[in-house]
Amino acid sequence: MAGVVLISSSIVRPINNSQSGRTKIHLTPFDLSLLQFDYPQRGLLFPKPDSDFHFISRLKASLSVALEIYFPFAGHLAKVENQEDNTVSFYIDCDGPGARFHHAEAKSVSVSDLLQPQGSVPDFIRHFFPADNFKSCDVSAPLLALQVTDMKDGVFISFCYNHLVADGTSMWSFLHTWSKICSSGSGSDHKPLVLKRWFLDGIDYPIHIPVSETEKPPSPSSELSSVPITKDKVFHFTKKNISDLKAKANNEVSSNDLKISSLQAVSAHMWRSIIRHSGLSREVETFCKVAVDLRQRLNPPLEKECFGNMTYLSPAIATVEELLDRGLGWTAMQISKLVSSQTNENCKGFAEDWVRNVKNLKSGVKSKMAGDTIIVSSSPRFEVYNNDFGWGKPIAVRAGPGNSISGKLVLFPGIDEGSIDVQATLWSDVLVNLLADVEFLENVTSV
Incomplete structure (x- = not known):
């Protein structure tokens, strides 16, 4: 375990724990489609504070204040059994128990052990994260769990959260607020939380889901072997890598209606390169699933910073042959068309169809074996490096275990302005081949 020792585990509650009367948050089809997803896990690496800073007590005290503002994170997932039709319903109960806080030590692990050459991510990093196979449907799990690991010459602050209650936009907003409270010692100047307060017309809530679709599948240990x-x-x-890819992609297409963004060009480069080494037949369909923020795509639009989960994971589809033969521009255009297609009407159609045909909630080993899917999550637009708890800004960011199929890409802003870091989870043989791919490497810089 790389010498990671759990020192304490506690529950941190909002500073004013009288939450009665606060809003019950009903869950939309976009939320409920994530019932069988693992908790997303992210972590920030910091320099080590001075010994007289007492950072653990300060982190816990400021977390209590932050949870008073972001009160849904201190709640819990409630499940209601509907006897009349053998279904269940879920909602977020905001009068909840609080967030889980782990304090751990890894006195023999240094920053250089964690930040290995050429971007390698050590296997032991999983012990720096708080979750143990949490899924969104787990009513017994906290909605938010955090772990602070005191290292030899650094501190790693990690978190995981239930995707039913929040998305990356809301989670990083919470983290930024928490860090500001910790560094300033005050939370009095923060605005009240704006909930998404949105539900589609014509869809009743709470939504009824067949019991069989909400049961946590057993660990398929024999299949996983x-x-x-x-x-x-x-x-x-x-920044130059990205500029070159974006220019190449836009030069290869002639559309006047859609322009390929930096993010789409990078995602297309990763999609083509990974699939090239996945051993799939040329006629096989492949998928690039992109998490799209729906807040400003609805009619009327929601507040940009409203709290909740407002992401929709939707696939761009192309055969192996199309990806490899039609080039970067064509591939990026498929992603661009996918993103632009996420309109209010599209969202409404998805939600109505999902309620009528609740299915495919469970993810199994077969999907992990296929190797035909790229999942683009998180965003380089999140202000990852702007979180100072009072002893300095982060020096690196990492994603933790969870939803770990080959092809999972977690995107972060790079520490240099205008750059992007992609933490990729790939089969070992795919990674080996990718690192020998000249076409791929000419647009990537080692860290």
Whole structure:
């Protein structure tokens, strides 16, 4: 376990724990489609504070204040059994128990052990994160769990959260607020939380879901033995790398209606390169699933900073042959068309169809074996490096275990302005081949 020792585990509650009467948060089809997802896990690496800073007590005290503002994170997932039709319903009960806080030590682990050359991610990093196979449907799990690991010459602050209650936009907003409270010692100047307060017309809530679709699947230990080993690696795209990819992609297409963004160009480069080494037949369909923020795509639009989960994971589809033969521009255009298609009407259609046909909530080993899917999560637009708890800004960011299929890409802003880091989870053989791919590497810079 790389010498990671759990010192204490406690529950941190809002500073004013009288939450009675606060809003019950009903869950939308976009939320409920994530019932079988693992908790997303992210972590920030910091320099070590001075010994007289007493950072653990300060972190816990400021967390209590932050949870008073972001009160849904201190709640819990409630499940209601509907006897009349053998279904269940879920909602977020905001009068909840609080967030879980782990304090751990890894006195023999240094910053250089964690930040290995060429972006390699050590296997032991999983012990720096707080979750143990939490899924969104777990009513017994906290909605938010955090772990602070005191290292030899650094501190790693990590978190995981239930995707039903929040998305990356809301989670990083919470973290930024918490860090400001910790560094300033006050939370009095923060605005009240704005909940999304949104539900589609014509869809009643709470939504009824068949019991069989909400049961947590057993751990398929025997099947998992046949799943290839995955490895994580961070690929760094400099501002120039990104500019070159974006220019190449836009030069290869002639559309006047859609322009390919930097994010779409990088995602297309990763999609083509990974699939090229996945051993799939040319006629096989592949998928690039992109998490799209729906807040400003609805009619009327929601507040940009409203709290909740407002992401929709939707796939761009192309055969292996199309990806490899039609080039970067064509591939990026498929992603661009996908993103632009997420309109109010599209969202309404998805939600109505989901309620009529609740299915495919469970994810199994077969999907992990296919190797035909790229999942683009998180965003380089999140202000990852602007979180100072009072002793300095982060020096690196990492994603933790969870939803770890080959092809999972977690995107962060790079520490250099205008750059992007992609933490990729890939089968070991795919990664080996990718690192020998000249076409791929000419647009990537080692970290």
